Amino acid sequence: MTTTEDRSPELTEEHLERLKENMNKVEALSKRLVEVMAGKTAHSPALDGPNQDLFAKAATAYMTEAWQNPAKLLEHQIEFWGKSVLNFAEAQQALASGNPDAAEPGPKDKRFSNPMWDTNPYFRFVRQQYQTNAQAIAQAVASVDDMPEKDKQRLQFFSQQIIDMMSPTNFLATNPDALEKAVETEGQSLIKGLENLVSDLEANNGEMVVRLADDSAFEIGGNIATTPGEVVYRNDLMELIQYKPATETVFETPIILFPPWINKFYILDLKAQNSLIKWVTEQGYTLFVVSWANANASHADIGMGDYIEQGYLTAIEQVKQICKVKQVNAVGYCIAGTTLSLTLSLLKQRGDKSIKSATFFTTLTDFGDQGEFTPFLQNDFVDGIEDQVGKDGVLKAWVVGRTMSFLRSNDLIYGPAIRSYMMGETPPAFDLLFWNGDGANLPGRMAIEYLRGLCQSNDFVNDGFELLGHKLHIRDVDVPLMAITCETDHIAAWKACYRGVQQMGSRSKTFVVSQSGHIAGIVNPPSKKKYGHYTNPDLKADADDWMKEADFHEGSWWPLWEAWLKKRSGKQIPAREPGDSDHPSLCPAPGSYVLVKATD
The missing domain is CATH 3.40.50.1820 (Alpha/Beta hydrolase fold, catalytic domain)
Known part of the structure; x- marks a missing residue:
């Protein structure tokens, strides 16, 4: 009979030294993290999201629709409940039968390319339930009718941002790629990821701006921008x-x-x-x-x-x-x-x-037609920008860069953050991404004239x-x-x-x-x-x-x-x-x- 002691890995001096070294790194990095966040320069909260009026309008319109057409709301709820129960039942069946490959693969989404999203009952249930939740949110937003077109467009955009943010790939416990890497590297990937996170925060005065490229790989005038x-x-x-x-x-x-x-x-x-x-x-x-x-x-x-x-x-x-x-x-x-x-x-x-x-x-x-920028060109955001540039004198590069990135958040925010902070990878030596991260501040007066008078x-x-x-x-x-x-x-x-x-x-x-x-x-x-x-x-x-x-x-x-x-x-x-x-x-x-x- 195998005892608990038999199953435990042998803790050699080498293991203990590595563990001690890693814990010291975590402690030092945690201290730096606290320091940089404590020193973060405050900015106008209006830069971080729409004002609450938008969501209040949406909630009022949704509830009005529910009162006027309760059958429609119940139909959506019953569909959501049914899919959720089926997701759970399928996971239970796979665990009981020991046949994890029984279910059909999920819809193509590069975030869920790891085979475990289909073969592991736990990860498959997490993926399926996330997709069910995402569909329910999108369906609820689509059912809101009594709103101005621009408000509806903004509601769709920001609800999609919430859906993208809540993807299970963005959290360590529900990201099989990050968990596998952590096990393979004895936790070194997480330490390196924490180092990357702290470095990015320190480089941007506490603002979360994901570094997209390896800055050390390029020299302006050296290996890029070299035409004489x-x-x-x-x-x-x-x-x-x-x-x-x-x-x-x-x-x-x-x-x-x-x-x-x-x-x-x-x-x-x-x-x-x-x-x-x-x-x-x-x-x-x-x-x-x-x-x-x-x-x-x-x-x-x-x-x-x-x-x-x-x-x-x-x-x-x-x-x-x-x-x-x-x-x-x-x-x-x-x-x-x-x-x-x-x-x-x-x-x-x-x-x-x-x-x-x-x-x-x-x-x-x-x-x-303001197109995809419509969510950011309404008064609540522009008022916030005007307030901030009044204090700073400039519209800072990270504000412009973040706004652009949110138009393609999975590719320009969450994907790079996962690779850098969870996987501990060094950003790629990609000249286009290096340029993309080399932003510029805009003069305050010019930014407001452009936003107000033209946009x-x-x-x-x-x-x-x-x-x-x-x-x-x-x-x-x-x-x-x-x-x-x-x-x-x-x-x-x-x-x-x-x-x-x-x-x-x-x-x-x-x-x-x-x-x-x-x-x-x-x-x-x-x-x-x-x-x-x-x-x-x-x-x-x-x-x-x-x-x-x-x-x-x-x-x-x-x-x-x-x-x-x-x-x-x-x-x-x-x-x-x-x-x-x-x-x-x-x-x-x-x-x-x-x-x-x-x-x-």
């Missing part, structure tokens, strides 16, 4: 980089590219194989790129008008002086494209023809956006333009971009929809032969009809854009080296502003 060039101008808001020519001759009209100041510009220059910046120089163009300052409290009063005057207009004037030309071709990406359209309206009203053509990458100008009021399309003594309007955008949008873009939906382009005053418009999303659809080099694109010259139809009649083209849109740009770039001249006697090099590309972290 020089900073030829600098002010408090931006650095202007002129890239070295890659051909003996270049087109006379230079290109100036304005990236979004929500992120760093080097998304367009991650590595040589997918660098749009490098590719443009190889096609024979003189290219300038603006690198924006990472805002701090001293930038609190910088507004949209300052970005136009100190950024766009100043950069354009410097490029004209350096290249000795009267016009430039301008490119704006995301919010920088939105601001480029404001700049074009201003120049039109001033009678200034400095911009020969405009290219817009994933640019929203008509905010009538909420849609002034640029409606009565005009008042700025710099002018009332700017979308119809004033009348230069030849090309708009590149992305089919699965969840930040700037292509249909919303299309509506804006339709309202622009230009007689020459080219509209393109690239396959993939906000980043991959733009960073899509021809050499990859990965994502195709759609074109249709008829911009009078609505978006659905435009796509229905569009022609599909294999491969990247980059060559299409270059052929369009070539017609608007003048004659060939000897290649220009960066700067001139009045614009000597201040430092090599990628410059100094791009190195400043949001937490610095």
